[in-house]
Amino acid sequence: xxxxxxxxxxxxxxxxxxxxxxxxxxxxxxxxxxxxxxxxxxxxxxxxxxxxxxxxxxxxxxxxxxxxxxxxxxxxxxxxxxxxxxxxxxxxxxxxxxxxxxxxxxxxxxxxxxxxxxxxxxxxxxxxxxxxxxxxxxxxxxxxxxxxxxxxxxxxxxxxxxxxxxxxxxxxxxxxxxxxxxxxxxxxxxxxxxxxxxxxxxxxxxxxxxxxxxxxxxxxxxxxxxxxxxxxxxxxxxxxxxxxxx
Amino acid sequence: xxxxxxxxxxxxxxxxxxxxxxxxxxxxxxxxxxxxxxxxxxxxxxxxxxxxxxxxxxxxxxxxxxxxxxxxxxxxxxxxxxxxxxxxxxxxxxxxxxxxxxxxxxxxxxxxxxxxxxxxxxxxxxxxxxxxxxxxxxxxxxxxxxxxxxxxxxxxxxxxxxxxxxxxxxxxxxxxxxxxxxxxxxxxxxxxxxxxxxxxxxxxxxxxxxxxxxxxxxxxxxxxxxxxxxxxxxxxxxxxxxxxxxxxxxxxxxxxxxxxxxxxxxxxxxxxxxxxxxxxxxxxxxxxxxxxxxxxxxxxxxxxxxxxxxx
Numbered sequence: 245x246x247x248x249x250x251x252x253x254x255x256x257x258x259x260x261x262x263x264x265x266x267x268x269x270x271x272x273x274x275x276x277x278x279x280x281x282x283x284x285x286x287x288x289x290x291x292x293x294x295x296x297x298x299x300x301x302x303x304x305x306x307x308x309x310x311x312x313x314x315x316x317x318x319x320x321x322x323x324x325x326x327x328x329x330x331x332x333x334x335x336x337x338x339x340x341x342x343x344x345x346x347x348x349x350x351x352x353x354x355x356x357x358x359x360x361x362x363x364x365x366x367x368x369x370x371x372x373x374x375x376x377x378x379x380x381x382x383x384x385x386x387x388x389x390x391x392x393x394x395x396x397x398x399x400x401x402x403x404x405x406x407x408x409x410x411x412x413x414x415x416x417x418x419x420x421x422x423x424x425x426x427x428x429x430x431x432x433x434x435x436x437x438x439x440x441x442x443x444x445x446x447x448x449x450x451x452x453x454x455x456x457x458x459x460x461x462x463x464x465x466x467x468x469x470x471x472x473x474x475x476x477x478x479x480x481x482x483x484x485x486x487x488x489x490x
Numbered sequence: 491x492x493x494x495x496x497x498x499x500x501x502x503x504x505x506x507x508x509x510x511x512x513x514x515x516x517x518x519x520x521x522x523x524x525x526x527x528x529x530x531x532x533x534x535x536x537x538x539x540x541x542x543x544x545x546x547x548x549x550x551x552x553x554x555x556x557x558x559x560x561x562x563x564x565x566x567x568x569x570x571x572x573x574x575x576x577x578x579x580x581x582x583x584x585x586x587x588x589x590x591x592x593x594x595x596x597x598x599x600x601x602x603x604x605x606x607x608x609x610x611x612x613x614x615x616x617x618x619x620x621x622x623x624x625x626x627x628x629x630x631x632x633x634x635x636x637x638x639x640x641x642x643x644x645x646x647x648x649x650x651x652x653x654x655x656x657x658x659x660x661x662x663x664x665x666x667x668x669x670x671x672x673x674x675x676x677x678x679x680x681x682x683x684x685x686x687x688x689x690x691x692x693x694x695x696x697x698x699x700x701x702x703x704x705x706x707x708x709x710x711x712x713x714x715x716x717x718x719x720x721x722x723x724x725x726x727x728x729x730x731x732x733x734x735x736x737x738x739x740x741x742x743x744x745x746x747x748x749x750x751x752x753x754x755x756x757x758x759x760x761x762x763x764x765x766x767x768x769x770x771x772x773x774x775x776x777x778x779x780x781x782x783x784x785x786x787x788x789x790x791x792x793x794x795x796x797x798x799x800x801x
Binding site: 264269271274297298299300301302303306307308309310311312313314320321323325334337338339340341342343359360361362363364365367368369370371372373376377378379381382383384439440441442443444445446453455456 | 491551552553554558560561562563564567568569570571574621624625626627694695697698699700701702703707708709710711712714715716717718719720721722725726791792793794796797
């Protein structure tokens with residue numbers, strides 16, 4: 245059944261909290277995601293023309309860099325983009341085969357690639373561009389929240405987190421249960437004012453983004469340096485400054 | 491959105507097919523006599539051929555064609571699943587109606603089956619339209635115009651086919667040409683209203699809101715995640731030059747609705763009915779393909795914002 249199952253009360257909702265303040269845009273999370281998921285339980289994540297002039301392929305995580313604000317407040321915001329494991333995932337309800345589903349017990353949105361027909365409708369239904377078509381296998385692919393890693397009891401407990409979180413050198417990615425108000429991630433969202441992306445569209449994403457902090461050191465637009473001193477040169481410059489400032 | 495040839499063919503061909511079936515079914519429901527047997531049976535042959543071609547075209551769009559049968563399972567939530575089911579269910583209904591018309595034209599059972607066939611045809615078109623109308627990230631599709639428009643285009647294109655068929659069978663287009671002319675007029679008005687609506691819409695979101703910043707923050711792309719096109723850009727970031735769009739809109743209007751309107755009026759007045767109804771079908775087909783191409787090419791997807799595209 246592709247309809248989103250009624251999740252039991254108190255069910256976990258696993259997801260990520262991504263800190264846009266500390267993300268340095270190094271792409272390590274995307275690279276480690278690719279590395280884990282191409283060798284993991286799922287089929288390989290294909291690359292097409294990897295060493296050619298038009299390299300392309302399936303990635304679950306892509307890192308954009310934006311410039312925001314103007315003049316004195318301008319800054320770079322690095323923005324990792326992946327599946328947000330929404331509470332209201334239209335990608336799941338539009339799926340005609342039941343290949344797309346949201347797990348009842350932990351809220352992870354997954355694709356059963358054994359029954360996916362590759363109609364691509366789910367990618368149209370996702371406003372975040374989180375689903376990509378795997379041309380090699382003819383099916384859709386997406387972030388699994390490293391479901392084959394976070395539950396793997398053969399791994400040391402500290403490593404049972406998504407590959408992107410494990411590798412982030414800036415500790416900008418956090419993994420946990422967002423349905424539990426006492427969890428570390430929920431705390432973080434509360435403390436830092438975590439936000440939903442494209443809230444108006446009503447998908448109710450699980451993953452939250454922590455907005456960049458306001459700069460502590462104000463950097464006002466530079467003014468003309470104060471003129472001090474005396475002498476003919478300075479007097480001339482002051483005159484010139486006055487004339488130009490008029 | 492990328493205008494995939496398979497989907498353009500699917501929606502246009504099934505529009506013609508189910509539009510014609512709707513009219514044939516209504517004709518049966520109104521009590522078509524035995525003299526209409528040839529018209530109804532030949533028409534149903536055309537319906538089956540066109541609908542099957544359309545469905546084959548849509549299967550070509552799939553990454554795993556051999557699994558296409560699985561698409562019927564999720565009718566409780568998916569309009570695509572409902573479309574597949576409705577298209578499949580229409581087959582036995584159509585065959586039943588054809589058999590009833592052949593055996594007992596005008597009987598209560600035949601009239602009932604005719605009505606059911608018309609309903610099945612229109613339901614299938616409605617499901618197709620709702621696939622697009624239900625996609626929230628695409629403002630040019632997720633609006634109150636999409637579903638009625640698809641029904642209007644199907645009924646219009648079906649009427650042009652009916653007029654041609656009636657001319658071939660009876661020598662004159664009769665009421666069918668009037669239906670086609672009226673359909674063309676409705677379609678023309680609907681398309682103009684749709685363009686007016688989508689041209690006046692604002693974007694669904696801004697880049698800032700897409701990355702979680704206050705809506706009115708200025709934001710512009712600095713570094714893209716990759717340097718060549720990827721699936722998202724190819725599928726969701728399709729762009730068309732504005733001047734081409736303007737020209738194509740005029741072509742779609744003239745070819746799709748204007749000329750068929752004129753030709754259908756001529757046919758209803760008895761002027762070269764065979765030529766004018768054939769030309770009306772050809773023009774409608776080319777015009778509707780252009781219109782459908784634009785429906786995709788001019789649709790923008792919120793995800794393209796992340797790459798700095800205008801939506």
